[in-house]
Amino acid sequence: MENKKTRVRFAPSPTGHLHIGGARTALFNYLFARKYDGTFILRIEDTDELRSTKESVESIFDSMRWLGLVWDEGAMPDMSEKGEFGPYVQSRREAVGIYREYAEKLIKEGFAYRCYCTPEELDESRKKALAEKRLPKYEGLCRHLAPGQAEKYEKEGRKPVIRFKMPDDGFTGWNDLIHKELKFDNKLLYDFVMLKAGGYPTYNFACVIDDHLMQISHVIRGDDHISNTPLQINLYKALGWEMPEFAHLSMILGPDGTRLSKRHGATSVQEYKKLGYLPDTVKNYLALLGWSNPESQQIFAEGELEEKFNLDGCQKSPATFDNVKLQWMNGEYIRKISREKLYEFALPYLQEAGLDLSAAKADVKDLVYMEFEKYKLLSDIPGRLEMFFKEEPAYDPKAMEDVLKKPETDKILSGIAAAYRELPDFSEKSIEEATRVFAKANGYKNGQVFHPVRVAVSGRAQGPTLFKMIEYLSRETAVKRINKTLDMIRTANGEKSK
């Protein structure tokens, strides 16, 4: 690309959990850095004093680490700083006067000015402009204050903001790495606030100062920042600084085509974790939202995304988030991990479900692994395994009714119970053999026997492979449950004949 070192950043504002859109931006920055052997930086933009919280910072750290998006430089989870361009938290940068210094410099050079308009006044003029169908932008009232006016305002106690003096004519454009040529008429741009009355910088100001000072080479961010870019470019020009490259990623929409939000369900990385998605799934799926390679590859092995990612494969149009495909992908990843790993991932969900793991008669790892190819979500696991941890299974009324009403069930189940009781060795293999022998000897088709046994033992019509399930359940439990079902049949028949 160029001989300058590749340095990119993810710069979230800590006003909540890491959103899916933010995670995607972080991921693309991370992949870009890895691909070009660059540096991935994490900067915290906490200049919204009202909404920024420490908890949000921690949550963002957690989510990023969960996704495996390790950063080389920036604010660290233990609140330390890593790298030579710190501090990496904007409130800390403000504290040492970085932003004020550049704001004063711009005033001195005539690129900025103090503005004493109150929020109420601004609000009013905005409303008026809208009503008169004019552009609702700041008109630059304080650009030329009458002599002595500023002092008067100061005496009244008004706290000024510092605004950037936007050029009145000409155009501001750039060559976006994703959108190509982009151009704005400067007449539409406005004198944005650089420093708030409280002294904190605004986003557009802090972003430029920090990106420059941190020697960011590529700014990769969401589409929603396209209209901020011309503002920032004019700032770069006034400061006489070289601009980074810009790449604007398309948005992520909910299933109804509107911007992904709370009403679409889960929107934060944390929620997806809780729902039972594997981090690799989320990472892989997010990569495919707005990026693809010419082979239309779907599943990427470890390290493969880092190798194959590029900005050329990025989509200009917004992408709709598809939970169905996400679930499919999670199943793919679950099928790929080892028995040990799967158990590790499943454990919190089993505990969350309140299952007494010591109550099982088999190794819990075996139980979890038995149906591994069916799981779509880790949170599916407790429900499927419940029968192994409880005295009685949850009986599915429909399955029970189907089995109970078959005339032969009584005979079949008592025969099977007797056979199981007498088995010298209670293993999957011997159980299967005994069951098949019983069916054959009594002239039943396999399914005629297997199905009622399954329901009697598990309470359900569907489940794990039958004989392994019975082995894991143990002889006592299996026989006990079959007997219990026989009781239910007799009760039902007794009531019927009355």
Next chain:
RNA sequence: GCCCUCAUCGUCUAGUGGCCUAGGACGCUGCCCUUUCAAGGCAGAGAUCAGGGGUUCGAAUCCCCUUGAGGGCGCCA
């Protein structure tokens, strides 16, 4: 209201003037495998490339208009 952006199967997308009778993936349908459910294998339906004009021997690909969707117009980021 003004500005900006975007537009290929339901969804994610391939495609950069002839290889496109538009390819892949998810989902859907059917068949096979099978003790159930899955998984797997095979087959299939599904897009007049938003609509309308051009340019060209030839357009999903280039140009214009229309429409629709999204973003922005904050002392939020």
